[in-house]
Amino acid sequence: MEFLPIGLMVVPLLFAGLVWIARQEARPFLFLLGTGVALMLSIYQLWEVLQGKVILGLGEEILVDALSAFMALLIAFLSFVCAIYSTAYLTLPHLKEASEERLRMFQTLFLVLEFTLFWTVMTNNIVLLWVALEATTLASALLVSFYWNKRALEAGYKYLLLLTVGITSALFGCVLLYAAAAPHLGDEPALLMTNIKTVIEKLPKHIALISAILLLIGFGTKAGLAPFHPWIPDAHAEAPTVMSAILSGIIIKVPLYAILRIMNLFAPEFPQLGTLILGIGVFSMLLGSLLAFLQEDLKRLLAYSSAAQIGYIAAGMGVISYLGYYGALLHIAHHALTKALLFMAGGIVAAMANTRQIPALGGIARKMPATSIFFLIGALSLGGVPLFSGFISKLTVILALTQARAWTSVVIAVSVSLLTLAYILRAFQRVFWGEPRSQEALNENIREAPLPMLLAMALLALGIFTVGIGAQLLDPILDLAAKP
Amino acid sequence: MVAMETIRVLSLALILTSFAAIELRNLRAALWAYMLQALLMVGIIIAFATIHPPLLIWAITALLTKFALISWFLAQSIHQGEPQEYPALIELLPSVFIIGLLALATYRLTHIYTDFLAPTKLATEEPFRTNIAVSLTVFLIGLYGILTRRDAIKVVIGLCLMENGAHLSLVSLAPGVRETVLIGIVTDVVIAVGLLLYIINEIRRQFGSTDSFRLSELRW
Numbered sequence: 077m078e079f080l081p082i083g084l085m086v087v088p089l090l091f092a093g094l095v096w097i098a099r100q101e102a103r104p105f106l107f108l109l110g111t112g113v114a115l116m117l118s119i120y121q122l123w124e125v126l127q128g129k130v131i132l133g134l135g136e137e138i139l140v141d142a143l144s145a146f147m148a149l150l151i152a153f154l155s156f157v158c159a160i161y162s163t164a165y166l167t168l169p170h171l172k173e174a175s176e177e178r179l180r181m182f183q184t185l186f187l188v189l190e191f192t193l194f195w196t197v198m199t200n201n202i203v204l205l206w207v208a209l210e211a212t213t214l215a216s217a218l219l220v221s222f223y224w225n226k227r228a229l230e231a232g233y234k235y236l237l238l239l240t241v242g243i244t245s246a247l248f249g250c251v252l253l254y255a256a257a258a259p260h261l262g263d264e265p266a267l268l269m270t271n272i273k274t275v276i277e278k279l280p281k282h283i284a285l286i287s288a289i290l291l292l293i294g295f296g297t298k299a300g301l302a303p304f305h306p307w308i309p310d311a312h313a314e315a316p317t318v319m320s321a322i323l324s325g326i327i328i329k330v331p332l333y334a335i336l337r338i339m340n341l342f343a344p345e346f347p348q349l350g351t352l353i354l355g356i357g358v359f360s361m362l363l364g365s366l367l368a369f370l371q372e373d374l375k376r377l378l379a380y381s382s383a384a385q386i387g388y389i390a391a392g393m394g395v396i397s398y399l400g401y402y403g404a405l406l407h408i409a410h411h412a413l414t415k416a417l418l419f420m421a422g423g424i425v426a427a428m429a430n431t432r433q434i435p436a437l438g439g440i441a442r443k444m445p446a447t448s449i450f451f452l453i454g455a456l457s458l459g460g461v462p463l464f465s466g467f468i469s470k471l472t473v474i475l476a477l478t479q480a481r482a483w484t485s486v487v488i489a490v491s492v493s494l495l496t497l498a499y500i501l502r503a504f505q506r507v508f509w510g511e512p513r514s515q516e517a518l519n520e521n522i523r524e525a526p527l528p529m530l531l532a533m534a535l536l537a538l539g540i541f542t543v544g545i546g547a548q549l550l551d552p553i554l555d556l557a558a559k560p
Numbered sequence: 561m562v563a564m565e566t567i568r569v570l571s572l573a574l575i576l577t578s579f580a581a582i583e584l585r586n587l588r589a590a591l592w593a594y595m596l597q598a599l600l601m602v603g604i605i606i607a608f609a610t611i612h613p614p615l616l617i618w619a620i621t622a623l624l625t626k627f628a629l630i631s632w633f634l635a636q637s638i639h640q641g642e643p644q645e646y647p648a649l650i651e652l653l654p655s656v657f658i659i660g661l662l663a664l665a666t667y668r669l670t671h672i673y674t675d676f677l678a679p680t681k682l683a684t685e686e687p688f689r690t691n692i693a694v695s696l697t698v699f700l701i702g703l704y705g706i707l708t709r710r711d712a713i714k715v716v717i718g719l720c721l722m723e724n725g726a727h728l729s730l731v732s733l734a735p736g737v738r739e740t741v742l743i744g745i746v747t748d749v750v751i752a753v754g755l756l757l758y759i760i761n762e763i764r765r766q767f768g769s770t771d772s773f774r775l776s777e778l779r780w
Contacts, residue, residue: 203737207744214751221759229763230775233712236759240752241706241719247726247745255733256679263736283679310778 078133080121081140081198084148085191087114092187100176104163107183111159114190118152121145126552136268139200142556146405147197147333150412154325155190161420161532162318182222189215196330201267205334206243206250209298212327213239220315231314238307239298246294252287256280273341288342288349295338298331301390302360305383312379313432317423320375321416324382329408332389336401343396354394358485360387361492369499374422374432377503378415381458384492385411391489392473395480401558403472409550410465410543414457417536421451424529425507428522434506436516441508443522448508450533455504457540459497465543563610567687570604571694575663578698578721582705583656587638587645587713591631594717598627601724605731612735618742622727625746630720630753637713637757641764645711646771659704666697679733688732699725712760712770716753723749
């Protein structure tokens with residue numbers, strides 16, 4: 077089965093090359109085909125893993141267990157949906173001035189990004205995990221500043237600088253961990269996380285702790301956990317909408333995956349790390365939601381809300397229990413689907429009306445009824461209304477917190493959930509209902525989103541209901557993935 | 561023991577060049593300081609290679625990336641704009657004082673308490689002990705540069721120093737690691753610096769300067 081993970085990494089790269097050399101008309105087709113093939117491979121891989129297998133490749137360099145397969149499926153699904161969305165988005169009127177060169181760059185880099193994401197979740201090498209994670213930043217930097225105007229350049233500069241500096245501390249962490257493990261395992265085997273796990277209790281206590289904290293700081297910056305969140309709104313708001321969806325949906329989830337791997341390594345020996353992650357998570361929830369509540373810019377509001385939602389994921393991981401990990405993974409799936417849907421629906425409204433300011437919009441539902449329904453589905457899911465995915469995932473996280481008797485965290489998590497419902501429904505009401513409040517909102521050019529976009533949003537909405545109503549469908553894979 | 565003396569001398573020179581790369585207000589001069597530092601780093605790795613021969617290939621990697629590629633990127637970018645950097649947040653004299661104190665304290669502390677940080681017995685012995693202290697000092701000087709400089713190019717030089725510090729620490733901490741892993745790390749660093757400078761060049765074109773304080777459209 078070794079070909080599956082290797083294929084998953086080769087396919088996006090191969091198609092990136094093809095897209096780069098292909099003629100203009102063939103490119104959207106190749107783009108869709110590449111992400112589509114990757115999606116099929118990842119489904120097949122998940123099915124194999126569900127049979128209880130762990131796929132090893134390249135002499136244990138690559139390891140795909142349930143957790144990796146779950147993340148890979150999420151990456152592949154979201155990339156495919158974004159590819160569908162982008163076929164229409166990249167040719168919207170306001171983007172017409174984007175030259176062919178830049179569109180080609182967008183599609184090529186997007187596929188390279190997909191490769192780096194797959195690489196991150198499937199490598200078993202602790203140092204290459206760092207390399208792959210930094211590579212996701214590099215592959216996405218030019219996509220964040222795609223518009224190449226002042227604001228986009230500023231966002232791209234901050235994104236690249238902050239993440240590169242932040243993640244350097246994780247490099248120290250990786251190297252320290254490797255160096256501490258090498259005397260017990262030998263130079264080569266000490267690179268593999270599966271081997272490190274077997275000697276973790278033999279490592280000097282303080283060194284293991286220092287390296288764990290360095291790793292958590294580095295990956296936490298990349299995940300946008302408070303207080304390292306300031307890059308999140310800038311990058312999300314200035315990037316093209318497809319990119320915002322991928323940023324919120326996947327790019328900030330992959331470092332959380334890395335944190336979960338780190339917790340799997342260290343948690344049995346160092347339960348205090350759980351308290352640290354739990355604290356950071358709860359702080360992110362509070363800060364992110366308050367800032368989102370005060371935002372007037374639609375895309376920045378959604379971005380701050382992402383910072384809050386990853387707080388739930390971190391809190392779930394911080395509990396260090398089966399239920400906590402389970403809830404965290406469920407919340408990863410929920411938030412990937414929901415936030416991508418919200419960014420897609422909100423992004424197309426902002427692009428049509430040519431403004432992102434919530435006070436300037438209004439009455440959009442009359443012109444874009446389908447989009448407004450999709451946004452509402454996303455909003456209700458984000459707010460945690462029953463039948464939607466957010467309900468079940470937040471409930472699991474909160475139950476895990478209750479089980480751990482972290483009462484303060486429970487109270488904060490529940491109130492933040494209510495606050496989330498309040499600000500997202502208020503945003504929905506102000507954007508889509510009422511009377512148009514400005515010239516932009518009256519613009520004649522505002523019309524229903526093109527069909528590919530609606531299709532992409534429908535797929536995400538379907539995903540949300542699948543998780544919300546049929547969460548037990550995900551149980552076999554989550555059950556395997558959440559076991560430490 | 562010749563190797564040990566060489567490493568000592570080179571290490572001290574390395575700290576001084578980091579100092580110069582951050583404090584010289586003329587960007588071209590700072591670039592020269594950076595290039596000198598990259599060469600010194602190659603020298604240190606070669607000196608270590610006399611103790612542990614496989615490190616020779618690391619020296620070649622460092623020469624190609626840190627000295628050749630990154631310096632070339634920086635030179636390209638610096639020669640497009642004004643040679644004088646935008647005034648830093650901290651005046652020259654206090655800055656020299658702070659950075660001197662910082663470097664001295666870091667060096668002394670890490671050199672004395674290496675046992676606390678060093679994961680292996682070997683790393684607590686000379687010259688690896690000096691090496692760890694030096695790499696952390698260079699790393700912190702770089703971080704200080706990133707935090708206090710206004711000029712985006714100076715910030716990138718700070719980042720390069722940080723990465724040099726991290727790279728140098730690998731000599732003591734992970735001398736047995738294979739080349740592919742090392743090349744992975746180094747490639748990331750080169751691409752990161754290249755991309756940052758690519759974006760900064762465009763910032764210079766559109767904003768009219770590389771002053772990062774002008775990048776203030778995006779607030780909370």
